[in-house]
Amino acid sequence: ALSRPCSVDGYELTAGASIGIATAKGGQPAADVLLQHADMALYAAKSLGRNRWKFYTDQLSEAAQSRHQMERDIRVALEERRFELYFQPIINLKTGAILSFEALARWNDAKRGMVPPSEFIPVIEELGLTVEFGDWVLASACQTCASWPDGIKVGVNLSAQQIRNDPQLEQRVVNALETAGLPANRLELE
Helix, strand or coil, rough: CCCEEEEEECCEEEHHHHHEEECCCCCCHHHHHHHHHHHHHHHHHHHHCCCCEEEHHHHHHHHHHHHHHHHHHHHHHHHHCCEEEEEEEEEEECCCCCCEEEEEEEEEECCCEEEEEHHHHHHHHHHHHHHHHHHHHHHHHHHCCCCCCCCCCCEEECCCCHHHCCCCHHHHHHHHHHHHCCCHHHHHEE
């Protein structure tokens, strides 16, 4: 019924719903616990796409706890500079000469081991830490590149969120270059 279009002031509108379902079994959990379970199920339904429904399971609670722990660990790792940069060479295939390196952020967590960027970068973005993280990557990449032979460049990836949300991005780039003593022509922003 929700998905049927309706007309409002000459505009055709459609609506949909994602639904989280939690049921009380046995010991009748408290109302706030039941609402938390329904909310977790709703979040899981939304993550599957639009117009979905999902029942609460204990695995959802475990996943939520794991996610919250990852968020806390990422904040600590960023604060304590536990991320690392790896440098992937870009090579001229004809001559075999190294032209530049691409800076790649990695996280070797003490408990999880090597965490893929596909797992930690989206969390960094959702937490609103993109500017802080990007600033660290930029500064570290410039500092490392400054110790390399002249002519070798470093490429640093910028996220769309970083470009949109950081009005100081240009100044951050200038600061990173000046602090490292790196000529601007040796930095490639992607």
